[in-house]
Amino acid sequence: MKFIKYILPLFLFAVACEDLDFPDPNSPSTASATVQSLVTGAESGMRSSLSNYLIGVSSVGREAYHFEPADPRYTGELVHGPLDPGGFVVYSSWNSRYRVIKNCRLLLEKSTDKGVEGFAKTVEAYQLLLALNMQNNNGVKIAPYNGLDSDPASKAKAFTEVAKLLDEANSALDGAGSAFTFKLSSGFSGFDTPATFKQFNRGLRGRVAVYMSQWDVALTALGQSFMDPQASMDKGVYHVFGSGQGDNANGMYKNPAATYVTMAHMSFRDDAENGDPRYSSKVVERSDTTTYDGLKSDLAVAVWKNSYASIAIVRNEELVLLKAEANIGKGGDGLAEINAVRTAHGLDAATTGGIDQLLHEKRYSLFMEGHRWVDMRRYGKTGSLPNDRSDRGDKVFDSFPLPEAETKGL
Secondary structure: OOOOOOOOOOOOOOOOOOOOOOOOOOOOOOOOOOHHHHHHHHHHHOOOOHHHHHHHHHHHOOOEEEOOOOOHHHOOOOOOOOOOOOOHHHHHHHHHHHHHHHHHHHHHHHOOOHHHHHHHHHHHHHHHHHHHHHHHHHOEOOOOOOHHHOOOEOHHHHHHHHHHHHHHHHHHHHOOOOOOOOOOOHHHOOOOOHHHHHHHHHHHHHHHHHHOOOHHHHHHHHHOOOOOOOOOOOOEEEEOOOOOOOOOOOOOOOOOOOOOOEEEOOHHHHOOOOOOHHHHOOEEEEEEEEEEOOEEEEEEEOOOOOOOOOEEEEEHHHHHHHHHHHHHHOOOOOHHHHHHHHHHOOOOOOOOOOHHHHHHHHHHHOOOOOOHHHHHHHOOOHHHOOOOOHHHOOOOOOOOOOOHHHOOOO
């Protein structure tokens, strides 16, 4: 597939988003775009290629295999390699993330409203973080975005940029008053005012600080977020989907009874604790084992129960476990937070904490939410991930390449 060779094309990704209905949200010009259409476009655009992102990171991280005979790249390129810098697997998610960033930049040009700034910089930071999760040591492009004239920033510099955007957004939200001047979808229910959106922002900031091993910064941010060990573990912010005109279905949902679907790695059952509902609620054990391209599983992924189920951006459960991780980073065991999560799922308390226990909890609590590969990589443990076709030279990659279309000289 041939792609354009310029990052951030002047394209406003703004289709109808769930229950939002605004005049002409489809590809408005820069001059005619309203703040609302750009906000709606950014929120809708965050869903674009989201399934490709989740399939990509879960396949590389051996959470699951995506069996799709119509496209052998899912069990070939993602599991065996090489990852093609000119291909769809690498480019689709990158391109979608930077289209949203373009909307965010146009919002900042369009309005000096503090609420708009807080929203735009938070979303830009989140999209950069997803790109960095994939590209990892290869870095990503950060502002100023000058197409092929922009060299990728290093991983460290990119993390600093993401953190800066979130902190600037947080400061802007303090001056945004009691209500936004624009409307958000129901995915932000409970987080659709400057004060509550700020809690969402601080949750993301806590995630970034943990990724940067800044434990005190993480604990401060998490303390200002909606993190609450006593609250519902599902409280959070979500991508929402719908059947309305111009809307999208959840691309991660597949009927678990279908022949070829996304199949959990069988170690997900082997390593689960007896009676753990985080296992039994997220897969369907099929009576027959599906074998495809030398890989096999009898565990169909069933995290999402229908075509319009929401996909989490960040949930309370992750934030509680991030607090555990920050405490472990400071020399503690994280056991209080680990056991808060276990109690919420009806499990007996763990008797020991530490990183291995934390990674176990995150594996089952956040299955298929895009964290496993990133977490194992951060702790140098990708070598312990399953490699079922080692005889064929399969690899567990640590980074996706930069898209060919974003590289000078091509």
